Amino acid sequence: MRLPGRLAAAIEILADVEQRRRPVSEALKAWGLNNRFAGAGDRAAIGNLVYDALRHRASFAHLMGTDDPRALVLAVAVREWGETPAALNDAFAGDSHAPAPVTDAEAAALAGPLEGAPAHVAADVPKWLAPSLERAFGATWVEELAAMTGRPSLDLRTNLLKSTPERVMKSLARFSPTPTTIAPWGITMPAGLRDARTPNVTTDEGYQKGWFEVQDQGSQIVSALAGAQPGEQVLDLCAGAGGKTLALAAAMGNTGQIFAYDADRARLAPIYDRLKRNGVRNAQVRAPGDGALHDLAGRMDRVVIDAPCTGTGTWRRRPDTKWKLTPELLAQRQAEQAALLAEGLSYLGPRGTLVYITCSILPEENDDQIAAFLAAHPDVKSRPIDAAWHHAFGVDLPDGLRTPGGGICLTPLRTGTDGFYCHLLGRNPG
Ligand SMILES: C[S@@+](CC[C@H](N)C(=O)[O-])C[C@H]1O[C@@H](n2cnc3c(N)ncnc32)[C@H](O)[C@@H]1O
Numbered sequence: 001m002r003l004p005g006r007l008a009a010a011i012e013i014l015a016d017v018e019q020r021r022r023p024v025s026e027a028l029k030a031w032g033l034n035n036r037f038a039g040a041g042d043r044a045a046i047g048n049l050v051y052d053a054l055r056h057r058a059s060f061a062h063l064m065g066t067d068d069p070r071a072l073v074l075a076v077a078v079r080e081w082g083e084t085p086a087a088l089n090d091a092f093a094g095d096s097h098a099p100a101p102v103t104d105a106e107a108a109a110l111a112g113p114l115e116g117a118p119a120h121v122a123a124d125v126p127k128w129l130a131p132s133l134e135r136a137f138g139a140t141w142v143e144e145l146a147a148m149t150g151r152p153s154l155d156l157r158t159n160l161l162k163s164t165p166e167r168v169m170k171s172l173a174r175f176s177p178t179p180t181t182i183a184p185w186g187i188t189m190p191a192g193l194r195d196a197r198t199p200n201v202t203t204d205e206g207y208q209k210g211w212f213e214v215q216d217q218g219s220q221i222v223s224a225l226a227g228a229q230p231g232e233q234v235l236d237l238c239a240g241a242g243g244k245t246l247a248l249a250a251a252m253g254n255t256g257q258i259f260a261y262d263a264d265r266a267r268l269a270p271i272y273d274r275l276k277r278n279g280v281r282n283a284q285v286r287a288p289g290d291g292a293l294h295d296l297a298g299r300m301d302r303v304v305i306d307a308p309c310t311g312t313g314t315w316r317r318r319p320d321t322k323w324k325l326t327p328e329l330l331a332q333r334q335a336e337q338a339a340l341l342a343e344g345l346s347y348l349g350p351r352g353t354l355v356y357i358t359c360s361i362l363p364e365e366n367d368d369q370i371a372a373f374l375a376a377h378p379d380v381k382s383r384p385i386d387a388a389w390h391h392a393f394g395v396d397l398p399d400g401l402r403t404p405g406g407g408i409c410l411t412p413l414r415t416g417t418d419g420f421y422c423h424l425l426g427r428n429p430g
Helices: 003-020 024-034 040-055 057-064 069-080 085-093 104-111 127-149 165-171 217-225 243-251 271-277 319-324 327-347 367-376 385-393
Strands: 154-158 186-189 212-214 233-236 257-261 283-286 300-306 348-358 408-410 420-426
Touching: 003 024, 003 040, 003 069, 003 085, 024 040, 040 057, 040 069, 040 319, 057 069, 057 104, 057 319, 069 085, 069 104, 085 104, 154 165, 154 217, 154 243, 165 186, 186 217, 212 243, 217 243, 217 385, 217 408, 217 420, 233 243, 243 257, 243 271, 243 300, 271 283, 300 327, 327 348, 327 367, 367 420, 385 420
Parallel strands: 233 257, 233 300, 257 283, 300 348
Antiparallel strands: 154 186, 154 212, 348 420, 408 420
């Protein structure tokens, strides 16, 4: 397929997403099944167009005077992919799969400046979230959120139980990987431009052998900040598919014991294969059920709560969720987080550390949540995050990452990672 056909496909898919209110990944998959002539390169390019359109939906709709799929996709082609209306029309002219020609009015809109747009439009976020985001980032909030409209890099964590960063880099040399800037065992490949495909690293023999995992550097950083030590008893209370569990197991050198639990059996299901492939021998999976964790009460050296959240920190990867988030969903997540913090505390030993993590950038799920928890539990205190950073990475906590409430917040602008929040707590401070 050439560019005109790919643009037409992206328009069709965005319309499908809107009409059927289905997730983008599902709409892309359905399109691929119905259009089997399209190759992997076509599907990747069309996916890039669709995701780029959703990343910039508010600003492109403002520019074009409409958020219809055609307007958004033309804006991606011109504003992000560097095409011109004239070049598009030349390409469209000889292609039976092309969208209708770019009109003069569209061409004028595509050239227009964004200056004067409201802040939430420049930031490409829903208007109702602007006050929270301004509270999170102050004067730089628009810049912070604009950085979230970019494409994410592909990051890997070397599994030290089986390999070394040098060995993984050699195995993946064809993708030109480089070490991550903060996480010591991370490897990264920058996102490409236009129709670039994300390297399919999971077909690499190194992956099959368990030498590395796909994990955003932000997730690697908060896993390291959790500070799990060899020989400890650790509860991973929201283990999901085990991304953090695997990192904790490696940090503990396969010693001590990790209890990996999740309330959702389906989310937990992939963890068994992943533990095996990674050579993890110190993790015990606890399937959900009455009393599944009763025997752990008051015994844990560390309880990690990788809490269910709005995922606002992952908007680069899942831009459709940005536009679906509602105040009701946020309130629901906040209630779940508050309950999990209280539950997590019940498993903590007297000198244990409670690790609270979200992939959200909203204060409601981060500092506010912790402030409410601390107010309800006067015997609990924040543990110093700068000391944890120094211990994990051997350097001082960089300026600007600490939150007013004593946690840290990572962002694409600050650390080149997904947005993550991490706060350490315990009954005995320091
Ligand atoms: C952010 S995800 C976890 C991701 C996972 N730790 C990883 O690194 O791959 C949050 C998880 O919390 C789980 N969850 C939600 N409510 C829970 C509860 N009350 N108890 C335990 N797990 C819960 C969800 O099923 C979901 O898998």
